[in-house]
Amino acid sequence: MNYRYAFGLLMRFMEYNELFMLGDLDQYLLEAFFESLQTPYERQEGEPNYREWMAQDKQGERYKPNTIHNWYRPINTMVRYYQKSNVLPTFLYEHPKADHKSALPAPSEEEFDRCLASCLNRRDFVLLLFIGDTGLRHEETTRVIWKDIEMRRMELFVPRGKGNKARGLALSAFIVSELEAYRQILPEDRRELDRPVFPSKFGGRLTRHSLQSILKRIEQRAGVKISAHALRRFAIRAWRRAGRALSDGMDAAGHETEKTHRHYLGRLGSNISPAQHDTTAIQYLVKNNLLKNIRFRGTRK
Numbered sequence: 175m176n177y178r179y180a181f182g183l184l185m186r187f188m189e190y191n192e193l194f195m196l197g198d199l200d201q202y203l204l205e206a207f208f209e210s211l212q213t214p215y216e217r218q219e220g221e222p223n224y225r226e227w228m229a230q231d232k233q234g235e236r237y238k239p240n241t242i243h244n245w246y247r248p249i250n251t252m253v254r255y256y257q258k259s260n261v262l263p264t265f266l267y268e269h270p271k272a273d274h275k276s277a278l279p280a281p282s283e284e285e286f287d288r289c290l291a292s293c294l295n296r297r298d299f300v301l302l303l304f305i306g307d308t309g310l311r312h313e314e315t316t317r318v319i320w321k322d323i324e325m326r327r328m329e330l331f332v333p334r335g336k337g338n339k340a341r342g343l344a345l346s347a348f349i350v351s352e353l354e355a356y357r358q359i360l361p362e363d364r365r366e367l368d369r370p371v372f373p374s375k376f377g378g379r380l381t382r383h384s385l386q387s388i389l390k391r392i393e394q395r396a397g398v399k400i401s402a403h404a405l406r407r408f409a410i411r412a413w414r415r416a417g418r419a420l421s422d423g424m425d426a427a428g429h430e431t432e433k434t435h436r437h438y439l440g441r442l443g444s445n446i447s448p449a450q451h452d453t454t455a456i457q458y459l460v461k462n463n464l465l466k467n468i469r470f471r472g473t474r475k
Contacts, residue, residue: 180245190227243272280407292395309409321367
């Protein structure tokens with residue numbers, strides 16, 4: 175998400191309306207700003223141009239609800255911060271809604287497998303497996319050092335996640351064995367406990383941009399659209415398919431609310447738990463031999 179672009183749009187809107195002070199932000203200005211983003215100008219005679227403040231080639235642009243909502247989020251965070259600091263008065267305003275019907279993308283198992291086959295070196299291969307197993311965010315992935323991984327217990331400690339909150343995650347036996355093999359081929363100084371697990375070519379931690387570049391190259395070779403966040407969703411959905419409880423999945427992902435976690439799960443985010451699958455009515459009756467006619471015996475198809 176481009177926070178800078180969102181603030182740039184708001185500043186351009188305010189400048190056009192000759193508003194230059196933070197105190198000029200109020201309910202009516204914000205509602206007018208978001209309304210103009212949702213209302214493209216189609217140059218019909220007599221129709222008001224809500225987009226006159228924008229560059230001319232952007233005035234007819236149709237933005238998706240999720241795009242506008244993503245611009246709203248950093249702006250709303252800023253507004254709430256200044257309200258809590260008593261710089262702005264408290265006010266409510268109607269904000270753009272995201273289209274929650276659109277599924278958040280994640281690669282399928284077959285696509286993830288193709289991405290693994292497209293890795294050209296051991297680091298990128300293990301990196302892809304690692305994000306697909308742990309569901310870590312961008313920054314969490316680049317911050318992992320060897321000390322954070324307890325190989326014997328197959329656990330990962332995230333000391334500083336989103337909101338500076340720490341959490342622990344279970345690691346699969348397979349990824350632990352891959353990490354151990356990968357560590358053995360690293361130069362001795364890069365195996366030290368305080369060194370990044372996935373270093374740059376100079377030995378330091380990967381930057382956000384470096385991680386994006388690695389995934390972009392894999393994406394191009396595999397012909398599969400991926401990102402660190404898409405891999406995070408892949409992991410979270412795989413946990414659910416494996417039977418992990420919703421609460422355990424929330425803890426591992428670092429999600430504070432069930433609503434957020436269900437949104438990441440997509441169609442898997444329904445209230446149907448693995449236990450419900452084990453206690454369906456007909457399955458119970460069949461399992462306990464309480465039905466005698468479980469095979470169709472009629473003659474008509």
